[in-house]
Amino acid sequence: MSTSERLIESTRELLWERGYVGTSPKAILERSGAGQGSMYHHFKGKQDLALAAIRRTAEELLATAEEVLTVPGTPYERIEAYLRRERDVLRGCPIGRLTMDPDIVASDELRAPVDETLDQIRELIAGIVKEGKEQGQFGTQVDGEEIAATVLATVQGGYVLARASGSPAAFDTGVRGLLSLLRS
Amino acid sequence: MSTSERLIESTRELLWERGYVGTSPKAILERSGAGQGSMYHHFKGKQDLALAAIRRTAEELLATAEEVLTVPGTPYERIEAYLRRERDVLRGCPIGRLTMDPDIVASDELRAPVDETLDQIRELIAGIVKEGKEQGQFGTQVDGEEIAATVLATVQGGYVLARASGSPAAFDTGVRGLLSLLRS
């Protein structure tokens, strides 16, 4: 792996573990094994490197979501697949966690990939719900965009509850609750 | 207000805005107007002061939740009151955001008030859902604990979506979706 690749991958890990404010260039250098000079040769600075890392993580997350949401099955089953997909719950969402970082939210450039990714996943889910409504699987009173936001929020909030309690159980409980409502 | 009070209040604000890793003793001193010596006289250090601040914020959040969840009305209406209560959505949850802070999650002492608060709110909601089931307002297939986790997760995740997009709208959309499911 090239030095620039190692820098990006190490930054991705650290951003996931410690967020943007909690990640120092020094920590990135130590983890990647790169030297000071290399980092500032390949990237303009911390923010520039973080941007590359976030963009890659965002792409990956979207790809995973697309994959899971297009498994064969009914609309309900595809949403269930998304909600129940394997996750490292206690690590939190590598994209969603960034929204709690003051420096990310303060920068339009850093926030953009976060916003776009969540938005695209939301649209995917909204389309599936719409399909389910047309097939009569969901009631006509439900709205695709709204349910999509609820599904995404349940996942993002599930991470919060799980990390608060130190156990993935709370995430699963919230998901089961939402699925029971989607079935009724 | 006493110096110690001003220190705690300033820390509460900064923890809400910037989290634990993003908050420096220096910033606290500047905001509170206190001097270095005062801070280390009243508190053992950053963590000790943060603990006092978090405990107070936790108490306040629980009190607000209790108040809203006991408004007169049906179980559905009380949960709706909780979901729709006035919030400074873009600021995020002063307690929930702490779960994305690596130093908070790494310390049992700092994490405890966060965990307990969310847990108590969850129990309050679970009790209300149970009541609603007994009154036949919710289907018998729904589980109080599960729905309570879903409600809390929708709120916590709503903050994430709102902050990602830079607008409170996503929070409201997720809430409306959940309410539509709870009605059906």
Next chain:
DNA sequence: GTCTATACGATGATAGAC
């Protein structure tokens, strides 16, 4: 492309005078 040197303010705290 990578390395070392250098810089300067911030971080988180201790010591001791008042």
Next chain:
DNA sequence: GTCTATCATCGTATAGAC
């Protein structure tokens, strides 16, 4: 109780040699 001084380390770079 509060103030100022001092401290070692970290954070975030820039400069220039190799």
